[in-house]
Each structure stands twice: as structure tokens, then as C-alpha cells.
Amino acid sequence: MTEIVFFINQVIISGLVLGCIYALGAIGITLIFGILRFAHFAHSELMTGGAFIAFLLASAFTAWGIATPIPTGFVVLPIAMVLTAILALGIDKGFYAPLRKRGAKPVTLLIASIGVTLMVQGLIRLFFGTGTYSFFENEPKAIFRIDTSVIGSTRALVITEPQVLMIVVTLVSVVALHLFLTRSRLGKAMRAMADNADLAQVSGINTALVVRVTWVIAGALACMAGTMLALDVTLKPDLAFNIILPIFAAAIVGGLGQAYGAIAGGLLIGFAETLAVFNWTMLLRPLNAVLPDWLQLPPSLALVPTEYKLTVAFLILVVTLLVRPTGIFKGASS
Amino acid sequence: MIQRSLALFGGLFVLILVVGWVMGLPFTSSRLVEAAAYALIALGLNIQWGYGGLFNFGIMGFLMVGGAAVTFISYPVNPAFWAAEGPALLGRALLAFVGGAILVLAARQSHRIGIQGKARTVLTVLAWFAAYILYRSQLDPAAAYIESAAGGGWVGGLGGHPVLGWLFGGVLAAGIAYIIGKICLGLRTDYLAIATIGISEILRALIKNMDWLTRGTLTVSPIVWPTPMPQDLQAGGMGIDEALLLARGGFLLLAIIVLAIVMWLISRAYSGPWGRMMRAIRDNHVAASSMGKNVTARQLEIFVFGSVLMGIGGAMLVSFVQIFDPSSYQPINHTFLVWVMVIVGGAGNNWGALFGAVLIWLIWVISEPLSRAVFEVVSLWSGQIGLGAIPDIAVRSAQMRVFVLGLVITIALRFAPRGLIPEVVKREN
Numbered sequence: 137m138t139e140i141v142f143f144i145n146q147v148i149i150s151g152l153v154l155g156c157i158y159a160l161g162a163i164g165i166t167l168i169f170g171i172l173r174f175a176h177f178a179h180s181e182l183m184t185g186g187a188f189i190a191f192l193l194a195s196a197f198t199a200w201g202i203a204t205p206i207p208t209g210f211v212v213l214p215i216a217m218v219l220t221a222i223l224a225l226g227i228d229k230g231f232y233a234p235l236r237k238r239g240a241k242p243v244t245l246l247i248a249s250i251g252v253t254l255m256v257q258g259l260i261r262l263f264f265g266t267g268t269y270s271f272f273e274n275e276p277k278a279i280f281r282i283d284t285s286v287i288g289s290t291r292a293l294v295i296t297e298p299q300v301l302m303i304v305v306t307l308v309s310v311v312a313l314h315l316f317l318t319r320s321r322l323g324k325a326m327r328a329m330a331d332n333a334d335l336a337q338v339s340g341i342n343t344a345l346v347v348r349v350t351w352v353i354a355g356a357l358a359c360m361a362g363t364m365l366a367l368d369v370t371l372k373p374d375l376a377f378n379i380i381l382p383i384f385a386a387a388i389v390g391g392l393g394q395a396y397g398a399i400a401g402g403l404l405i406g407f408a409e410t411l412a413v414f415n416w417t418m419l420l421r422p423l424n425a426v427l428p429d430w431l432q433l434p435p436s437l438a439l440v441p442t443e444y445k446l447t448v449a450f451l452i453l454v455v456t457l458l459v460r461p462t463g464i465f466k467g468a469s470s
Numbered sequence: 471m472i473q474r475s476l477a478l479f480g481g482l483f484v485l486i487l488v489v490g491w492v493m494g495l496p497f498t499s500s501r502l503v504e505a506a507a508y509a510l511i512a513l514g515l516n517i518q519w520g521y522g523g524l525f526n527f528g529i530m531g532f533l534m535v536g537g538a539a540v541t542f543i544s545y546p547v548n549p550a551f552w553a554a555e556g557p558a559l560l561g562r563a564l565l566a567f568v569g570g571a572i573l574v575l576a577a578r579q580s581h582r583i584g585i586q587g588k589a590r591t592v593l594t595v596l597a598w599f600a601a602y603i604l605y606r607s608q609l610d611p612a613a614a615y616i617e618s619a620a621g622g623g624w625v626g627g628l629g630g631h632p633v634l635g636w637l638f639g640g641v642l643a644a645g646i647a648y649i650i651g652k653i654c655l656g657l658r659t660d661y662l663a664i665a666t667i668g669i670s671e672i673l674r675a676l677i678k679n680m681d682w683l684t685r686g687t688l689t690v691s692p693i694v695w696p697t698p699m700p701q702d703l704q705a706g707g708m709g710i711d712e713a714l715l716l717a718r719g720g721f722l723l724l725a726i727i728v729l730a731i732v733m734w735l736i737s738r739a740y741s742g743p744w745g746r747m748m749r750a751i752r753d754n755h756v757a758a759s760s761m762g763k764n765v766t767a768r769q770l771e772i773f774v775f776g777s778v779l780m781g782i783g784g785a786m787l788v789s790f791v792q793i794f795d796p797s798s799y800q801p802i803n804h805t806f807l808v809w810v811m812v813i814v815g816g817a818g819n820n821w822g823a824l825f826g827a828v829l830i831w832l833i834w835v836i837s838e839p840l841s842r843a844v845f846e847v848v849s850l851w852s853g854q855i856g857l858g859a860i861p862d863i864a865v866r867s868a869q870m871r872v873f874v875l876g877l878v879i880t881i882a883l884r885f886a887p888r889g890l891i892p893e894v895v896k897r898e899n
Contacts, residue, residue, distance in 0.1 A: 175660040231880055243525065243659050244883060247813060250806055251879035257802075258873025262866050381671060384664050443679045450668035457657055457665055 155406025160361035162398035164354030170330035170393035181256035183376035186359025190216035224355030385453035391463025506725035514779030520818035523752035531670030536784025540635030548626020559612035566608035570601025643781025691793035816889025842867035
């Protein structure tokens with residue numbers, strides 16, 4: 137049973153955590169693509185920027201002496217999400233809206249979003265340098281070790297407090313998003329506009345409002361994803377820049393423009409990455425006792441070496457684009 | 471139009487003189503060589519994006535391929551590797567690769583013997599899996615052996631002339647571009663952008679981690695120059711400063727000759743029937759294909775041509791800085807920078823791309839010392855009025871160039887979306 141607990145620690149939990157972060161980022165990208173029809177590269181900077189906003193708030197809370205039962209990062213998350221949503225609206229107003237008004241092609245908007253990426257990244261590095269920060273400098277990171285000796289395992293099931301909260305928060309926000317998209321008037325307007333922008337406009341939907349709501353949701357979810365990633369590992373200026381491609385892969389695999397597809401895609405990519413680098417010998421070792429001598433398992437039986445972890449996402453992306461370019465759920469095509 | 475271009479190039483010349491005067495000649499001469507290499511890369515992107523409308527965001531991958539190629543050709547031979555069993559093991563890995571490729575191809579042709587639909591898909595996936603395992607089972611021990619002391623550490627080079635290495639960089643980049651193009655060119659623009667970024671990241675991961683072939687993060691240096699090195703000139707009895715400038719001047723001359731040849735060739739291609747056809751495909755591929763042009767094949771052609779220039783430019787950069795360090799390659803410095811060059815300069819206009827490359831490269835390299843100077847002035851002032859000095863000025867100013875690059879591209883898109891020297895659209899009246 138030790139092996140199975142090890143498998144849960146190494147694959148199920150870390151895959152789920154990674155998948156949640158990818159999913160939250162991919163929802164924003166997919167919504168922006170659905171409404172505004174361009175690939176928004178600066179999403180990574182919304183994530184990193186949101187994480188830094190949360191970090192500043194958390195530091196301020198600590199400085200004011202406010203102690204909280206759960207990690208401060210989660211307590212300040214709502215405020216940080218609001219601020220990041222405002223930031224996203226500001227970026228749209230300052231950089232994308234003028235281009236859209238001119239009738240620029242989606243490609244121009246894509247390049248503009250790379251410009252925004254560079255600017256925000258430059259500013260973050262200007263103020264925070266290139267070092268790493270931790271949310272847990274002033275408070276302990278609670279780690280739960282669940283004793284599994286009842287089922288005959290010598291290893292404990294390990295999960296940290298931020299990870300538990302992260303999975304819960306992701307679930308809650310996904311359900312909230314689902315209710316918003318299917319029940320509320322505005323959510324229905326959003327889906328209508330994603331389906332056919334012109335038709336939505338002539339049927340009296342306030343498209344400018346829908347665009348603003350899209351940026352608010354995307355910014356808030358990006359902040360959530362960035363902060364949770366920073367809570368799980370560490371906070372650094374290129375925190376999300378390095379994972380923006382797996383997030384894009386998740387959005388495309390799920391079908392660009394499909395919010396539920398983005399969730400499925402995020403979990404798929406997260407699990408694929410962890411499964412690909414998992415050393416299967418660790419799970420299958422008991423088989424060595426039954427297998428004949430010439431068929432003993434080698435000490436390392438990972439599908440790809442650990443240093444190629446990120447390439448797994450790109451490989452899935454490329455294969456998806458070739459085999460089923462619209463993604464698992466049929467995505468927007470133009 | 472011509473007047474405007476001349477004025478802009480005149481302004482650029484003045485900028486180069488100012489930079490040379492403020493920063494000194496050794497600094498400026500190096501930056502000019504790099505600018506020439508980047509100009510070559512920007513011309514490559516201009517062919518792909520300006521002529522053909524292809525959205526290549528994998529420039530970094532091609533530059534790395536070019537760099538690895540020139541390292542392989544021009545680095546001295548590693549006798550320890552050739553004396554040991556490494557070559558034989560690599561030969562076996564190559565056989566395994568060929569065997570795997572045959573297996574996959576055979577599975578793809580299985581419909582000829584009556585295996586159809588789902589069964590064929592399953593068979594193809596299985597064949598891929600088997601081929602992968604076959605290849606890994608041979609390559610992994612070979613790589614481990616070569617990386618060990620007995621195997622010589624790494625493959626080493628061939629000891630050839632660096633210019634051969636540049637050419638090989640172009641050829642290798644062309645080969646890889648052909649494969650990428652075959653896979654990706656059917657995709658829509660933004661999908662193509664993401665797919666090419668993904669592939670360039672895969673290339674980076676491979677080159678960075680294949681220590682047996684490229685020495686990975688251990689880096690390879692020194693790589694020889696195609697022109698006389700400063701040390702050679704010093705040995706001939708020249709002063710240190712003179713030798714440095716003359717050697718760099720020689721390299722710059724060679725780079726400019728290559729650039730001039732390329733410029734002449736692609737300008738002729740642009741104004742000829744081939745260039746007109748490419749612009750027709752870019753502007754309206756449906757109309758072009760109804761005129762009987764094979765759009766997919768032509769786009770593949772242009773993708774390969776552009777990548778050749780990127781490979782050569784990448785090789786040139788590596789042989790100039792004399793070190794091949796796979797971990798120094800970043801999407802910002804090697805993909806987005808080139809895009810900014812082409813957009814700011816003017817996509818579709820070769821002189822625009824050339825102008826943009828030199829201008830943006832100068833802005834990129836001087837924004838660090840410039841912002842350091844600005845920070846120091848501000849720091850002095852804020853110290854005087856009691857706000858305290860700015861901490862870590864050196865680190866902070868180094869990060870400013872990313873911000874400046876982003877600022878330049880967003881301003882350019884807003885106010886000069888077609889670039890400073892835009893494409894000239896000829897109309898027959």
C-alpha cells in the first residue's frame with residue numbers, strides 16, 4: 137500500500153494542484169478569446185501581477201498585526217482579485233480598446249498583448265528585482281500528514297494547507313462561474329457574444345459591458361491562479377511567464393472559447409505532466425517479486441526525464457492542433 | 471517616401487555616432503556586429519511575416535539551432551570521444567531511430583493491407599510508442615556513456631571553418647523549418663503563433679538537456695572567429711586597443727558583406743514574380759489559390775527561406791560572442807525582440823526591417839546604461855530631499871530594457887502600425 141500512497145502524493149495531489157492553476161488561467165484566456173477573438177499573452181502578467189498585489193496586501197496585514205487562522209494569502213485574495221480586475225480593465229482601456237476601435241486585426245492585438253507582457257514584466261522586475269519571495273515568511277505553512285497505517289502503508293499522505301484550500305477555492309469559483317454563465321442575464325449575454333458577436337449586438341446586448349465583465353472575470357481568476365501558485369511554490373517575477381504556454385495548451389486542448397473545456401484541458405495538462413515524469417517503478421515495485429529475473433523493472437521507468445516536464449504540454453498542444461484543432465469541446469473557429 | 475527613409479537612416483547614423491562617442495568604440499563595435507546579425511534575423515522574419523504573412527513565434531528555436539550548428543562545425547575535434555565507443559553507440563541509436571521511423575511509417579500505411587479507421591489510429595499510436603521506447607532504449611545508455619569520463623564528456627566539434635558552420639546553421643534551420651512547416655502551417659495565425667512558441671520551447675529543452683551533443687548548461691567556449699582574432703593581431707605586433715578594434719572591424723565587415731548579399735538577393739526576389747505571388751497569397755490566399763497557386767507549398771517555401779536566415783544569424787551571434795550557452799536563450803531576448811524590430815521598422819519592407827533591427831538593438835543595449843544614469847540622478851535628488859536613495863540601482867536598471875521594449879512596441883502599434891518605413895504598395899494605373 138506504501139506504493140499507492142506514494143502515487144497519490146506524487147501524482148494525484150500535485151497533478152490536481154497544477155491542473156487547478158492551469159484551469160483557472162485557461163478560463164480567463166478562453167473567455168477573452170471567445171469575446172475579443174485574440175490570444176491574450178499578457179495573461180501571465182495578470183497572474184504574476186495579481187500574485188504580487190496579494191503579496192503586498194499580505195505583508196501589509198502582517199505589518200498591521202492582523203493574525204488570521206488560514207494563510208494570509210487566502211484572506212487577502214478577494215481584495216487582490218478586485219484590484220487585479222481593475223488593473224485588467226485599465227490595461228484594456230489603455231492598450232487594447234484603442235486598437236479595437238481602429239478595427240485592428242486580432243494579430244495586431246496579439247502583438248500588443250506581448251508588448252503589455254513586456255511592460256508589466258519590466259515594471260514588476262523594476263520594483264521587486266529578480267529574487268524570490270514567500271508568503272510564509274512570517275507564518276508557518278501547515279502540512280497535514282495523514283497516517284495511513286490502517287491500510288498497511290508505511291508512508292503518510294502529505295498535503296499542505298494551501299493545497300487543500302486551493303482545491304476548495306477552485307471548486308467554488310468554477311461552480312460560481314458555471315452559475316453565472318448559465319443563470320444570470322449577463323452570463324447568457326456573454327455566451328451569446330462568444331457565439332456570434334454581430335448577432336448579439338443587433339439583439340440589443342450591451343457588448344461594451346460584456347467586454348468589461350470579461351476582463352473583470354479574467355483578471356480576478358488570473359489573480360487567483362497566480363496567488364495560489366505563489367502560495368504553493370514561491371513568488372518570483374517570472375512566476376507565470378514560464379507556465380503561460382501550458383495554460384494556452386490547456387485552453388486550446390479544451391477548445392478556445394469554451395469555459396468548461398478550459399477546466400478539462402487544465403486538469404488534463406496538469407495530470408499529463410505529472411504522469412509523464414512519474415517514475416512507474418515506484419508504483420510497480422511489488423511486481424518485482426512475481427516477475428522472473430530477466431524481466432525485473434529498471435530503477436527508473438519514467439516516460440520522459442524530469443527536465444522535459446514542460447515539453448509534455450507542448451507535445452499535447454501540437455498533437456491536439458494537428459488531430460483535432462478545435463479541441464476536445466468544439467471551440468470557436470475564427 | 472524615399473526622403474523619409476533617408477532622413478530616418480541619417481538619424482540612425484547620428485545615433486550610432488552619439489553612442490560611439492558616449493560609450494566608446496569597443497562597446498559600439500561589438501554592438502554593431504550584433505546588430506548586423508540581428509538584421510539578418512529580422513530580414514528572415516520579414517520574409518516570413520512581411521512577404522508571406524506567416525506568424526512565426528519560434529525564432530528563438532532557430533537561433534539556438536544555428537548556434538548549435540556553428541559550435542558543432544567549428545569547435546576543435548574531441549579525440550577522447552572518437553577513440554572511445556561513443557560513435558558506435560550513437561550509430562546504434564541512429565539505427566534504432568531509423569527502425570522506429572520505419573515502424574511508424576509502416577503503421578501509417580497499414581490501410582493498404584485492409585486495416586481501417588479506429589484500428590489504424592490505434593496501430594499508429596502503438597507504433598509511435600514502440601518507436602519511442604526503441605529509440606530511448608538505445609540513446610539513453612549511449613548518452614550516459616558519452617557524458618561519462620570514459621566516453622570523452624561530449625561529442626565535440628569537427629574543427630571546420632566557422633563560415634561553414636554558418637552555412638550548416640542555415641541548412642539545419644531549413645531542415646527543422648521544413649518539418650515544423652509541414653506540421654503547423656495549416657493552422658490559423660494565432661494557433662500557429664502558439665504552436666511555434668511551443669516547438670521552440672521543445673527545441674530549447676532538447677538542446678539544453680542533450681549534454682552529450684551540445685554540452686548543455688556546461689556551455690561551450692571558446693568558439694573561433696572566421697576573421698583574425700584580436701590575439702592573432704596582437705601576436706603580429708599590434709597594440710591591444712588597435713588589435714581589438716581591427717579584429718572587430720574585420721568581423722563587422724564580413725557580417726556586412728553577408729548582409730549585403732542577402733539584402734540584394736531578397737530584394738530581387740521581392741520585386742520579382744515570386745515576391746508578387748507571395749504578396750498575393752498573403753493578402754488573399756483564397757484568390758491566389760483560385761489563380762492556381764499552391765498556397766500550402768508556397769507558404770512552406772517561404773517559411774523555410776526565412777528560417778535559413780534566422781539560422782545563419784543565430785550562428786553568427788554565437789561565433790561572435792564565442793560561447794554557446796543554451797540557458798542564455800530567452801523568448802524575450804530572442805523572439806519578441808526580433809518581432810519588435812520588424813514591426814517598428816516596417817513589415818514587408820526590407821529596408822524597414824534593417825532599420826528596425828539596428829535601431830531596436832541600439833535601444834535595447836543603451837536602455838540599461840541610460841536608465842542607470844536616470845536612476846542615479848533621481849536617487850541623488852530623492853536622497854537630498856530626504857526620501858532616501860534608490861536601492862540596487864545596478865539590478866533595477868538592468869531590468870528596464872524589457873519595459874522599454876514593451877513601451878516601444880505598444881507605442882509603435884498605436885501610432886505607426888505599419889512601421890517607420892512602411893511597405894510600398896505599387897499600383898499600376
